[in-house]
Amino acid sequence: MKKLIKQQVFKDPLYGYIHVDYELIKQLINSTLFQRLRRIRQLSGVQMVFHGAEHSRFSHSLGVYEIANRFLTVPDIQKALNQRAQLIFLSAALLHDIGHGAYSHAFEDIFGVNHEEIGADLIVKNIELRQILDTIDSSFALDVSSVLRKDGRFPIIEQLISSQLDADRLDYLERDAYFTGAAYGHIDLDRLIRVLYIKDGQVVFKISGIHAIENYLISRYHMYWQVYYHPVSRAYEVILEKIYQRVKDLLLEGFSFGGNVEPLKNIIENPSDLDNYIEIDDYYMNGLISSFTKSSDRILRDLSLDFMNRHIWGYIDDTEENQDKIKVIKDSFKPDELKYFTTYRTVENSTYKDDDVKYGDQIFILLENGNISTLKEQSKIIESLMLSGVKKDPKFFYRKV
Numbered sequence: 550m551k552k553l554i555k556q557q558v559f560k561d562p563l564y565g566y567i568h569v570d571y572e573l574i575k576q577l578i579n580s581t582l583f584q585r586l587r588r589i590r591q592l593s594g595v596q597m598v599f600h601g602a603e604h605s606r607f608s609h610s611l612g613v614y615e616i617a618n619r620f621l622t623v624p625d626i627q628k629a630l631n632q633r634a635q636l637i638f639l640s641a642a643l644l645h646d647i648g649h650g651a652y653s654h655a656f657e658d659i660f661g662v663n664h665e666e667i668g669a670d671l672i673v674k675n676i677e678l679r680q681i682l683d684t685i686d687s688s689f690a691l692d693v694s695s696v697l698r699k700d701g702r703f704p705i706i707e708q709l710i711s712s713q714l715d716a717d718r719l720d721y722l723e724r725d726a727y728f729t730g731a732a733y734g735h736i737d738l739d740r741l742i743r744v745l746y747i748k749d750g751q752v753v754f755k756i757s758g759i760h761a762i763e764n765y766l767i768s769r770y771h772m773y774w775q776v777y778y779h780p781v782s783r784a785y786e787v788i789l790e791k792i793y794q795r796v797k798d799l800l801l802e803g804f805s806f807g808g809n810v811e812p813l814k815n816i817i818e819n820p821s822d823l824d825n826y827i828e829i830d831d832y833y834m835n836g837l838i839s840s841f842t843k844s845s846d847r848i849l850r851d852l853s854l855d856f857m858n859r860h861i862w863g864y865i866d867d868t869e870e871n872q873d874k875i876k877v878i879k880d881s882f883k884p885d886e887l888k889y890f891t892t893y894r895t896v897e898n899s900t901y902k903d904d905d906v907k908y909g910d911q912i913f914i915l916l917e918n919g920n921i922s923t924l925k926e927q928s929k930i931i932e933s934l935m936l937s938g939v940k941k942d943p944k945f946f947y948r949k950v
Contacts, residue, residue: 550632550685559611563723567615574614574639576681582647582671586610588830592725593652594785595776597859599729606646606653612720613710616738617642620709620716625747629705636685638706641696642716647671647678648697650826651834655786659793662820669697671823708752712910713901714741714765722765722772733771737761746915753915756927762912763930766901770934773898780944783894784862787946791889792838792852799846808840848889855948867893867943875945882947890948897941900934901925 551572559567569575577583586607596602617639620626630638648668650656657664672678672694682690695702696710710716719738726734744758754762776782799806800814812833815825841853854860865871865878882890903911903925912924925932 550636561608561612561615562727563612563720564615567611568618571636571639573636573681573685574643576684577640577643577678578611580677580681582675582678582827583607583610583644585827585830586646586649588832589649589651589653590831591653591721592729592777593655594782594789595725595729595779597785597861598779598781599731599776601730602725602728604724604728606649609721609724610643610646612724613645613716614639614643616716616719617709619738619742620745623742623745625745626705626709629747629750633685633689634703634706637689637692637696637703638709640682640689640693641706642710644668644672644678644693645697645710645717651829651831652786652789655789655793656829659790659797660816660820662816662826665697667823667826669694670821671827672697674823675827704750705747705752708910712752712912714754714762714912718769719765722769725776726768726772729776731772731776733775734768736765736768741765748915748919748921751913751921753913753921755915756917756922759914759924759928762924763928766931767934770898770900774940774942778896778898778942780864780942781861783896783944784864784946785856785859787862787892787894788852788856788860789834791892792841792849792856795846795849795852795889796841799849804846806841807844808837810837813837848886851948852889860949862946863949864944864946867895867945871945878945878947881950892946893943894946895941895943897939899939900937901931903935 552570553572553575557569557575561567587605589606590596591604591606591609592602621635646664646668648664648671650662650664673690679690682693696706699707699711719736722734723736740758740761744755746753746755796810796813797817800810800817812825812828815822816829838853838856841849842857844850844853865874879887879891901924903923914922914924914927916922925935
């Protein structure tokens with residue numbers, strides 16, 4: 550657990566500096582796989598709406614690591630985690646998104662992969678990462694991987710990295726708000742850290758900080774509906790999904806492509822092929838799609854031209870009263886085009902979930918008398934928002950001819 554002779558820092562627009570004290574963290578940041586995250590956008594199609602959203606998974610992952618570093622200033626966390634566990638926490642925070650594919654979630658939906666499972670596998674199986682992690686001990690990589698899998702071996706660390714109030718969300722909400730210019734995502738991070746305690750092996754927040762928690766949850770809710778679920782962004786990502794789908798179908802038909810589709814072909818045949826998976830980043834996909842704009846396959850060519858030139862598809866609410874309009878639109882396409890030029894997509898979100906979630910996923914409140922209560926019981930604002938249920942937005946997307 551060698552420390553650097555001199556602390557290394559990364560200048561960051563949110564935190565001022567991101568601080569690196571351990572040789573292990575420095576080596577992980579310099580690894581090939583972590584540098585790959587520079588080539589994967591954090592917000593995929595959102596950049597087509599908010600032009601400033603050019604930031605990468607690399608900068609987000611550094612941010613999550615920095616928040617984890619700041620969590621370690623909390624006395625209760627220092628007591629709960631020994632030095633090795635603290636290093637597991639920092640490493641898992643840094644590597645939590647190491648398994649993301651090109652344009653993130655669109656890739657996962659079509660090719661049936663899960664970035665968290667891929668990431669957990671890469672931590673254990675990638676030779677370079679494993680050699681770095683093995684400098685601590687032979688089981689260190691397995692322990693870091695188990696945090697991403699949420700195996701329950703390190704419950705406090707899992708709660709701090711992946712719950713309804715965690716280091717991951719605290720960074721991406723603030724970072725995404727900053728780069729999109731949205732006014733909704735500002736979070737009082739310092740206050741949330743000050744009111745964080747560990748009680749009976751559970752992460753809890755002192756009741757005096759409940760207003761900061763309410764603000765965080767409401768900000769998250771607005772960010773989802775105003776930024777992440779923006780219909781133009783969703784329409785753009787649908788084009789990408791359809792490109793993936795067309796490529797997948799053409800590969801299965803034995804179509805001869807002009808570009809290098811071998812990594813995609815290998816992933817289709819074997820989704821657990823890690824070597825080919827890590828070759829696929831945004832740069833690779835952009836180059837491939839650019840080559841598809843000259844494809845002899847008309848459907849693939851049209852989809853690729855739409856994607857490269859921001860020809861955003863039309864969309865309409867998928868409601869009962871719009872079914873006649875949707876039918877007219879669908880009837881305007883040839884039978885072989887329907888699969889690729891039309892689709893239905895529904896997104897949903899709620900302010901806070903209290904039911905049907907794992908114990909560690911909930912937000913618990915530490916009362917003045919030392920008892921632990923739930924956020925729902927202590928916040929009338931959150932309780933009332935929960936009563937409104939889950940908001941859904943079903944839409945029909947179609948290519949404009």
